[in-house]
Amino acid sequence: MAVETDRPSWLESPPKRRLRVYAFDPRSSVTLETAVCNDAVIGLPWETPWEDALGPGPSNDYIEVVDYDPACGLFYAPVDLNHPNLLAQDGLPQAEGQPQFHQQMVFAVAMKTVRAFERALGRGVIWARPGEPGTGGSYVKRLRIYPHALREANAYYSPDKTALLFGYFKPDDAVGRESEWVFTCLSHDIIAHETAHAILHGLQPRTIDASNPDMLAFHEGFADIVALLQHFTMSEVVEQQIAGSAGSLRARGLLSGIAAQFGHATGRAGALRYALQQIEEEAQGTAPVRTLEDTTEPHDRGQFLVAAIFDAFATIYERRTADLFRLAGYRADSGDAPPIELSRRLAREAGQTADQVLRMCVRGLDYLPPIDNSFGEYLRAIVTADADLVPDDPLRYRVAFADAFRKRGIPVPGCISYAPSSLMWAEPDLTGLTHLATENRVTGLMQGALATLKFGITFDDSDSAYGSSKPEMVERRNLREEAIGVIEHNQLALWQWLNALPLSGRAREWEQILGIRMVTDDHPTIALSGTTGRPAFAVNTARIARRQGPDGRELHQLIAHITQRRRGYFDSATQEKAEASGSGARAEPPVQDFWFRGGATVIVDLRDGRVRRIIRKRIDDDVRLARQRAFHTGDPLALAFAGRGRTGEPFALVHRQ
Known part of the structure; x- marks a missing residue:
């Protein structure tokens, strides 16, 4: 048999x-x-x-x-x-x-x-x-x-x-x-x-x-919004909340009890719960919309980011469900609970909306500058990332985000209005760059770098797990280990390509568009690379993203972070003295009080090789340096994150506070 x-x-x-x-x-x-x-x-x-x-x-x-x-x-x-x-x-x-x-x-x-x-x-x-x-x-x-x-x-x-x-x-x-x-x-x-x-x-x-008041607050606020939006994937929980609040997401209830046991036991309600209370009071007209000004503590400041994103989420949900209320003939002010069928349908819409809003928030992380971010720049990142993947916005998701940030007085540097078209990061401006401006934007700007990068797993004829066909090697294949190897290869390859650029011409123009020093040596507070002898900089990441929008549109991108650090001093006179020796023999500057960083996020569209965005913060921006110095010397918590005094457990300190 x-x-x-x-x-x-x-x-x-x-x-x-x-x-x-x-x-x-x-x-x-x-x-x-x-x-x-x-x-x-x-x-x-x-x-x-x-x-x-x-x-x-x-x-x-x-x-x-x-x-x-x-x-x-x-x-x-x-x-x-x-x-x-x-x-x-x-x-x-x-x-x-x-x-x-x-x-x-x-x-x-x-x-x-x-x-x-x-x-x-x-x-x-x-x-x-x-x-x-x-x-x-x-x-x-x-x-x-x-x-x-x-x-x-x-x-x-x-x-x-x-x-x-x-x-x-x-x-x-x-x-x-x-x-x-x-x-x-x-x-x-x-x-x-x-x-x-x-x-x-x-x-x-x-x-x-912690280089500005928004940095730690961003970490706290973003983590809170992730925790909140994940609740909407639990349909039974959301259905009960909606049934008890007449279909509204702005009423305080079950979902606003974030970390309820912890908050009750410690006597701290938490910034997130305050943010949701703020949303409810705004909806009822019992309190004015609070603004970001004069709030510095990370959790308290983070509540403005939470309130803005949750407000945008609730607005989008209301637009998506308005027809359901009309079809069901249900009025929220009737005093009756919505029918079970309507509650279930609303819960489903709330879950789908939360998933889309969370995806917008997460995708926006790739469009942030690599250092020294602000809430306003995060809004720009969300809007630009969403527009690149989903050009059509019939329900005005991006407008809902912009309006929620505007109402809370969250400033957006470099923008003249909160219109989504104004908020989007611009494409690279090569005007006045003799060498780079004459090259083909599609195949020329980073063609040399792209030729050295890996864009995925290759099944070559080698002894590696993904190259060998031997059963014992195939059994050891691990996609995440291979992905880490690809990222580290791309980081090194991009760093080598930038350092190999000629000392004149293209390298000097790349300095301008990346906001770092690659050739010139008039900043003694920027260390030199022991490998190249040029000003040292780092490629902190070089990752490949493959995304698909709701209409099936695919977007394949390279996201690279190129950063540089410069010694900063609490005393401006010490800063000037340390940098005054740039024209002569280079002397070793004093040990820094904090690190001041510059650099850029470079986003390349891998469908045609075009550099779509270069989002930068310049290393030679002395105005930004002065703001960071004032922040470190004026905020005791910030001192714990600066230079030599930086604690090894920043979140332990913030959460304990």
Whole structure:
């Protein structure tokens, strides 16, 4: 009798791995209003053959959960999500007192956040490696997560460890009661918030440099909006919220209780909840729209970014659902709850809108300058990235963003109005550049660099895992490891190409459009490269993005960050003295008080090789240098992020405050 030897189709892996989590936090499960929808399930894509298998911890290609509790001096046994009993029941059931469920929850929510970013970015998420980059950024394959790292009311992302550290604590009013422990690793919002910090740092390593009041606030506000918008993927939660608020997203309710248990236990409601309260008061006309001026604390300042983006989200949702209200004949001011069918349909629209708005926010990260960003520049980045991928905007998504930022007095440098056409970053202006302006814009400007880059995985005849056809090599293929190798190859290749440009002509003109020094040596505070003898600069990233818009339009891009640093001093007289020796023999300047950075984001359309955007901050901008000096000397928190005094754990400090 014949026996089937090939792998039968009924043994194929399932499409999803389902894991149970809290939709909010354990406190919501003992409150009647929220208990009905607090038990949620996250579906994650099953592991593929070209990535590492899921192991105990959990540990996979992206994340490694290490459950060591320093306060108790012990390791908790790792959960094995491949155990048949757990596969049969969507993982462990929700259990506040079980460390293995804590491990499952941080893994599930963190991976859900990673997948959301990857859909928007058009490429894989890679974590930043700790340490100051030399000729460019470097990366690490796995992010470590410690669910019980601290016995204190804190949770933070550690750039120096490439890790998320979660704390647990007993509230001040619960001393002596064993049932009152609060675990930050069981808050859906805190996990998503901290994971967003780690992803943002991997994409934009210099966003942890507090060079202006918006920098740390941007990290906090962006992470909050990621946590908030992810809630709208939970249809049951959203349906209940909509039914209780007559279909409005501006009324304070279940979704505004971000990190509710943590905020209740510590007595801090949090900037995000204040931002949502602000949205509600604006809608009711009980309070004027607050503006950004005179707000400096990162969480408080971040609430303006959250309020602006959530306002844009709510406006877009209202435009998308206006016809549903009319068709159902339902009036929000009737005092009656909307029909069940309408609530479900509205919840679906809210989820789709949240997904689109989150994608707009994530795609905008690629269009930011590589250093010293502001909220207004982020608005420009969102608008430009969206217009490049989705030229037609019938529901005026970009107008909704612009109007929300305008109402909150968020300034936009370099723009004369908040019209989307005015907000878009301009294409490179080569006027007056003798060498570059005469070259063909499509094939000439970066043709030499593009010829040295890799644009994907190649199955060549080599001994590498992707080159060899040997079964033992094929089994070792790992797409993320290969992607890291491609990025690092492209960083080095682009850096070598720029350094090989002739000292006259094209190199001097590239200096102008990139905003850095590549040839001239009249700034002694800019270090020289030991390899080339020229002013040192870094290619911090060179990544390939492949995106698809809602109409099927595809966009393939190279995104490169080229940066340079210059010594900065708190005393302007010291700065002038250090830079006065540029015309003669070069003397070693004093040790810097802080680093002042310049550079550019270069975006190349890989369909025709055209350089579409060069978004720069000049290294020789002394006005910006003076602003950064004033910021460092005027804000005690900023001093912790400056030069020699920089703390190794910036987010621990911000979150503890």
